[in-house]
Amino acid sequence: MAFPKADNIIIIGGSLAGLMHALTCLTHTEAKVTILERSPNALxxxxxxxxxxxxxxxxxxxxxxxxxxxxxxRSLERLYLDRDGGVVEGSVDRREQRMTSWDVLYRLLRWRVDGMGAGEYFEGGEGGGEQEGSGNRVKDHVRFGQARYEYGCSVDAVKDCGEKGVDVEWKDRDGGTRTTTADFVIAADGASSHVRRQLLPDVQRSYAGYVAFRGTVPESAISEAATAAFVEKFAFFHTTGIQILAYTIPGENGSLRPGHRLVNWVWYCNYEDGSQELEELMTDSEGKRHAVTLPVGGMREEVWSKQKRYADEVLPPQFAEVVKKTTQPFVQAITDNLSKEDVFSDGRLVMVGDAVAGFRPHTAASTSQAAFDALMLAEWIEGRIDRDEYRSRCLGYAKEVQTHGVALGERSQFGRHPFAT
Incomplete structure (x- = not known):
């Protein structure tokens, strides 16, 4: 089935997946594109x-x-450290990878999709721009600021209206209820998708038994030993019930200059569901219990102090160093979700990205899933594939990577990794 004629497209969710799909729609259709983002902040x-x-x-x-x-x-090699901070024999893989940050991708997408200025964000004022002679269709087709980005919008319901399209009802940031009929709707509202809960109530987001502590440290603030382990490298440490990794990412204002970048680390630790330790961890300094993400600034000082002491007890010294030098940690509970369907309303509504499948972070593929889904949508719009092929490819990718992520996580946290010490 061909892509439906669409003059009015609504995208639910304004993070990376929503923005990628907005840019795809702007490039390959003449439709009016509106993004409904739940966050009360414009940025x-x-x-x-x-x-x-x-x-x-x-x-x-x-x-x-x-x-x-x-x-x-550019990360030039992968390696594993032992408990004393030495490189595990046979663990070095000289495979180049590229490491970026959520903020850099988000800022560039906003600049492209709705014209939000990026020049003042990126170092040197180089937010982006047209490349002469690029031959890229984006250069000729997409006007800056073409999409409308509405924040503070909480979607209450979607309703199939047959050939008329899909009704979307939401509350705007002033508390008023609004409804519009869209020709095509893209649900990019994340792993806790409200749209998915309405359409597939049996698909639940489930806790996997462990969390990820996360943080960054300025490259300029770490020791020579930590620099040797983490700068332009992808380093890991495994032991029973623990995995930690680190790599270099762009710094403030997207800086790629040596000495101005950040070392990003992720530390997985097991916490039994319903345990007192998990409750204490996910309860912030104001007493609010967070279900999935304890945000930056929310961790209680006594909890973080305990975790830093634990770092000294169990981690290689380079990893313990970056943990202890982190001033703004946050925590994500690791969860699973996988949908068996992503196309609804006779092809007039699709779910994408984390709304379809929440990958465990070990796959490093959540952003890639959003990009893959957006690339497949472009093929459907352009007629290179039909609706059934779009569905098959997107669901196939989601199932394969989600299953692989579960296997990686279970081995990491509840089994034994080959390079564990």
Missing amino acids: LHNQGAGVVAGAETQKFFTKYVDARREIAV
């Missing part, structure tokens, strides 16, 4: 999270964003 807060720029992400940004600037730090 989503950066969590300081590093992102591995996988093949799909790189392909999408090369094809659609067409930025003048490099977006990633």
Whole structure:
């Protein structure tokens, strides 16, 4: 089935997946594109999270964003440390990867999609721009600021209206209820998707039994030993019930200059569901219990002090150092979700990205999933594939990577990794 004629497209969710799909729609259709973002802020807060720029992400940004600037730090090798901080024999893999940050990708996408200025954000004022002679269709087709980005919008319901399209009802930031009928709807509202809960109530987001502590440290603030382990490298440490990793990402204002970048780390620790330790960890300094993400600034000082002491007890000294030098940590409970369907309303509504499948972070593929889904949508719109092929490819990718992520996580946290010490 061909892509439906669409003059009015609504995208639910304004993070990376929503923005990528908005840019795809702007490039390949003449539709009016509206993004409904739940956050009450016009600009989503950066969590300081590093992102591995996988093949799909790189392909999408090369094809659609067409930025003048490099977006990633090159990691030249993967390696594993032992408890004393030495490199595990046989663990070095000289495979190059590219590491970026959520903030860099978000800022560039906002610049492309709705014209939010990026020049004042990026170091040197080089937010992006057209490359002469690029031959990229984006250059000729997409006008800056073409999409409408509405924040503070909480979607209450979607309703199939047959050939008329899909009704979307939401509360705006002033508390008023609004309804519109869209020709095509994209649900990019994350792993806790409200749209998915309405359409597939049996698909639940489930806790996997462990959390990820996350943080960043300025490259200039770490020791020579930590620099040797983490700068332009992808380093890991495994032991029973623990995995920690680190790599270099762009720094403040997207800086890629040596000495101005950040070391991003992720530390997985097991916490039994319902345990007192998990409750204490996920309860912030004001007494609010967070279900999935304890945000930057929310961790109680006594909890963080305890975790830093634990770092000295169990981690290699380079990893303990970056943990202890982190001033703005945050925590994510690791969860699973996987949908068996992503196309609804006779092809007039699709779910994408984390709304379809929440990958465990070990795959480093959540951003790649958003990019893959957006690239497949472009093929459907352009008629290179039909609706059934779009569904098959997107669901196939989601199931394969989600299953792989569960296997990686279970081995890491509840089994034994080959390079564990």
